Amino acid sequence: MSLLETNIPTTDSGLPEVFASVESEVRSYCRNWPTTFETAQGPWLTDTTGRRYLDFFAGAGALNYGHNNPVLKRAVLDYLAGDGIVHSLDMATTAKREFLETFSALVLEPRNLDYKVQFPGPTGTNAVESALKLARKVTGRESIISFTNAFHGMTLGSLSVTGNSMKRAGAGIPLVHATPMPYDNYFGGVTEDFHWFERVLDDSGSGLNQPAAVIVETVQGEGGLNVARVEWLQALAELCHRREILLIVDDVQMGCGRTGPFFSFEAAGIVPDIVTLSKSISGYGLPMALTLFRRELDVWAPGEHNGTFRGHNPAFVTATAALQTYWANDSLTAATTAKGELVRDRLEVIADKYDGVSARGRGMAQGLKFEQADLAGEVARAAFDRGLLTETSGPADEVVKLLPPLTISEHDLMSGLDILAESVATTV
């Protein structure tokens, strides 16, 4: 029986009806981009009608090196063709050994990071859950400090430190053991940094449970491209160190070079106690995640945290190839910084034309914020109609968020920004 037929029945949305009839109502991206994608290459997606889309979304940051990057493709095809072991839980494999050696040699050692590496399961939320568990185990405390508009994942532990009220409500139980603090610039510069946080820590009568850890993103992608200043991150790290609170940097979206350096926190010169990585770590869009932590914190008992897909070897293979290709020197960082400046300049030009529009972000995670929040969605739809994929984010979905592949050509980057400019022009 062939299921591939020429005439697939579709619904009004234009999508094949199986999506509406069989897939849960929880589906979301396909609602905004009602077409069926089939192939992809670099920054380009092609749908079943042959139409091409420029991808300024990049798998929500999971495709920093573009779709089906040819170097990584070669590596994974060779590996699979040669019957390299695909699934291995946490057995030792050649592919894992090479990944660990490469990650150590190209990422940890050059940065003087004496981290142990945990494979916590293949998704960002697995990494966050293991980070929270470890922080609690090490300190013997329960409470975690999170930040306003943080996003850390959808499983129960990660959701507790996530800000979005709609997603929190999905838990169906009261989310506890986490207290939100204001992220950098939450008060528009009026209040000094850590005023409230330091005060309640100092005050034994404040009612704040002594925290095990602080979890922070250096740039809040889902939260609306809120950027923490370098000096704010430094002050946060210093505060945590001074008070013996562990600092967890969730680098799931902003790591792997998205803001320029491999780790987004490098710009601040800080060394977190625990780091989570996922999304682009495999480089090819394959599920993979890491939890990194200072060697002294490695108090896990064998098997105390486990999971079936911790040993996803094709992801190790592409991850190794990605590190060797892009992180043996600092040329990608330099290129990303340069492209980020191009993007920023262009966004500033657009923003300057309109009231209530402003540019925001860092490196290749940038966007436009619209004071009239619903304009952001309209701009994104207009862009889609013109063949550009962009996401909205922020508590009111008020930011058009751009996450182009880091490897995009300058020409394609400019084309996409042209489309964005047009889309804003016809919308605002």
Added chain:
Amino acid sequence: MSLLETNIPTTDSGLPEVFASVESEVRSYCRNWPTTFETAQGPWLTDTTGRRYLDFFAGAGALNYGHNNPVLKRAVLDYLAGDGIVHSLDMATTAKREFLETFSALVLEPRNLDYKVQFPGPTGTNAVESALKLARKVTGRESIISFTNAFHGMTLGSLSVTGNSMKRAGAGIPLVHATPMPYDNYFGGVTEDFHWFERVLDDSGSGLNQPAAVIVETVQGEGGLNVARVEWLQALAELCHRREILLIVDDVQMGCGRTGPFFSFEAAGIVPDIVTLSKSISGYGLPMALTLFRRELDVWAPGEHNGTFRGHNPAFVTATAALQTYWANDSLTAATTAKGELVRDRLEVIADKYDGVSARGRGMAQGLKFEQADLAGEVARAAFDRGLLTETSGPADEVVKLLPPLTISEHDLMSGLDILAESVATTV
């Protein structure tokens, strides 16, 4: 720089030292099987020295069709070579459409299951977390009934319904909102079924919070191959239905044919409200998971549960190929049942020879329980030395658990059981 060198430094364990020096102490399987695996085919793994191992572990149930199954390999190689989209979040893709159509046509429709399908993230624990969230959202209640020796995953929600005290302690916070009930035969047949559970539900003064859902495995793999009888499952389903408690069957390990039928609960003729699937659903060891639920329960808001790796298209491709290859008719079910009987017969023969050894399990999830618990680990080590991979499970690791690929030849199956018999003989 080549990281692949002839002489990799190793530690006393025989493993390359990078595992001890860089990977977290949480690693576990590699401690029992101290060799580096490189390639795999069907039920065979090969390590870097060229030694072959017969795999009666099968990725903890993630490789029901064997390693690198050639049909699936062809499908994934073609897909990747053709630049099929790899990573898509929950966008519509050709690969996803084909999977949904195939799953609907070959799994749901023939079984008259009117389920919606959610892609909750690519691991079993993502599926369990989404199932618990949905059950709580639908019912407006918080409490979940789990069973003694259940295993549902390592993220906070799943861990709350997991029995193992070591893994629970890893949470670092008190695990709440779940109450354990005795699994079938927990009292060795002395107490009648659901005596305690029904009694506390009946009694408005019992102190049991009214549950949103019951979550159950039909066979507890991690819990020690505890098998729920068909009549027990039927009574549980009836009890849930009568009292308007949702029934969640966690079929992550026992689904996809492990016990014979596609869903392990088919034998009992019950229709759970919610079902979780993962491990072997992709067929190729690639991360993938599904949450299935009755159409009426699909009250999710768009995006209320999300995640980066919900659209792992290579997994959809191999999943589709696996369904088409193995589930277009009932021949695999018949073969598994037959092989399961062979295994059982052989295990009974072994068990009968020794005091304190008994056979247990169902279908191709079987094993030997040792009253002197540490013998199980010794048998597994002896088997490894003879080239057979087996896992131990149960609260005291007292069960040698066999999960051979369903597609294993009868010859290889018998060879493995020969090794097991020898290993028992030299150990007990």
Added chain:
Amino acid sequence: MSLLETNIPTTDSGLPEVFASVESEVRSYCRNWPTTFETAQGPWLTDTTGRRYLDFFAGAGALNYGHNNPVLKRAVLDYLAGDGIVHSLDMATTAKREFLETFSALVLEPRNLDYKVQFPGPTGTNAVESALKLARKVTGRESIISFTNAFHGMTLGSLSVTGNSMKRAGAGIPLVHATPMPYDNYFGGVTEDFHWFERVLDDSGSGLNQPAAVIVETVQGEGGLNVARVEWLQALAELCHRREILLIVDDVQMGCGRTGPFFSFEAAGIVPDIVTLSKSISGYGLPMALTLFRRELDVWAPGEHNGTFRGHNPAFVTATAALQTYWANDSLTAATTAKGELVRDRLEVIADKYDGVSARGRGMAQGLKFEQADLAGEVARAAFDRGLLTETSGPADEVVKLLPPLTISEHDLMSGLDILAESVATTV
């Protein structure tokens, strides 16, 4: 302005309308006994119309020595008249010193109980809250084992270990950190004692959080006069001791001689780690409570648990007088035992006359259980109409519960039982 007027406006219930118009809907006893009580003496209450009621309720066990007991009355009048200090928080006072000396000499020492005494606040729930806090502090564990149909109080900690679903729902938050176990005879004798409890403690995979303490009533008054057998209590104490779980006996209702001996657990020859006392400890219906615990458990920091009314000195005065009057020898215990047998004989006679009626209880906490639950309420109403106050209890309010003052004359006791017999006769 005189608020006392001859013609107080009343509502249909017969009660002055201020109760309906000003007092919260939460009021309950006044709904069943719609009259305004004015004075009281021994077992007799008199309402504003001069009608007398025989009190088989005794302040829910707070008036074991009857209303306005003349010896205690003399003591409290003298104390108040002499400007003895009334309110003292936890300052040292003469009245408190005398109480401590008397309690030590007449209660603790003769029973070889090396307990420290805490004044946790003046109500039973204060005592239970402090007991739970201490047990958690001492053990470093959170979880508490409670029993089906337990009643321990209405503040959040106590409510968590209380069974009644209506009262639990009043919390408005999910009640956690407590797990119910079956009370003695919960399965009508079918299941052996502690089968389930021991099994889940033994099993490291059971999912039961290791408990800090077990809290138990020897007779469950609110729960329906469920009586734990001596051998069950002994087995429970032994189980707790063996497994290093603290045993808390909540003797708020059954202590102070209600079942015969001063402490209800004396009959079982056990020594709990922690004991709560309240209700009749002051002897005069004045708010007072005690938490007692083994000397080694006294790890409280000064002021770690406090409260405004811990030093209610008039209650200390009447408590001291009550101990001196009734507990200098064992005559009250003997009398209570004898009266209890009278009551039991009479209740058996009544019960034997009707199908679905049975006698239950111990000492002077006895009653009749009606299989047709609503009959209990009807009997209690019929008794009220005849001038006898009785309460109903049990999860379905299916038990008419008798708690006459221990000091009631045999004549009054028999009169009350006559009324009860008539009330049953006209109802069933």
Added chain:
Amino acid sequence: MSLLETNIPTTDSGLPEVFASVESEVRSYCRNWPTTFETAQGPWLTDTTGRRYLDFFAGAGALNYGHNNPVLKRAVLDYLAGDGIVHSLDMATTAKREFLETFSALVLEPRNLDYKVQFPGPTGTNAVESALKLARKVTGRESIISFTNAFHGMTLGSLSVTGNSMKRAGAGIPLVHATPMPYDNYFGGVTEDFHWFERVLDDSGSGLNQPAAVIVETVQGEGGLNVARVEWLQALAELCHRREILLIVDDVQMGCGRTGPFFSFEAAGIVPDIVTLSKSISGYGLPMALTLFRRELDVWAPGEHNGTFRGHNPAFVTATAALQTYWANDSLTAATTAKGELVRDRLEVIADKYDGVSARGRGMAQGLKFEQADLAGEVARAAFDRGLLTETSGPADEVVKLLPPLTISEHDLMSGLDILAESVATTV
């Protein structure tokens, strides 16, 4: 056997040894005031040696009308002598009817407060627990906003909204469902009111669970005599009203005229949704508490919150007499305001003499704050040595807190302040 002997053995502290040998280590006030008090009258306490102490502590605010106030004493003696019913749970009694009528006529009606009255149990923490339960039941939400340095009680629900870290740790479980916000002037006037609170409420991504209620003290007594400004309270009330969050004023310590008006919130002209009262409501130091709430919020089911000592009739009798004596007109309010100004003037004079000393408080709840925190304790000890009882409060016990009886004569008030001035002079 007489337990009253001339020569009571004492410990080094000077206290009879029974306190150290029998009473729990949790005792605290008796450690600072190592003498045994015997009688009391007005603002004077007398110990067993005949020494008199001027009481600027007044039962932590439970004795606003002085010790053994003669009018109330007459009422309670008459009531007890006449065999008025003492203990009544929530039965209707004459004493309760008169209290309700008087409270309604003299407190509620003149202030246009359409409140229902609940008797939640006889202590402040009972009132707070019932207020939190009701707020959660009415709104269907769990989360409560409390303030830094709040004190609301020692049972689990109240403790969750209390700030003091030592007392919180006593819970032995993580305290959840409450989030602290900065009390008025928490940042020394630098930050504008409700900046943080409003911002996180506005922001659907803030991670703050939507609160059921805010609980606030108008002056934080235990927290260190922190005074909320009228405009801050008004803004808080307006914020709660606008956002449909219930406003609970905990007036346990500051109510009953402590700051001047009957309710401390009257000065701000606000009408809380729920009010808790205890301490001085009985007027005589007898355990009693009330929970008041807007009529529309009275959604309690009968008996949903209960307790043994809700009907403490002697307390109703003294409460009625106190209301009739002191609250039939506004003369007490005027007198308290005037005395408060005298106190404040004198404290300012003292404070002005020393660096690092400042006056704080409102009405007759005033004190001195010492920047060098341990001086406060030294001053209180010096005052005790001179025959003046004062308490310290604040997170570091840095405030000497004065709560003289409201009915104290100006002469005694000045004498006490003289002693205080001397004590400061010899200490600082």
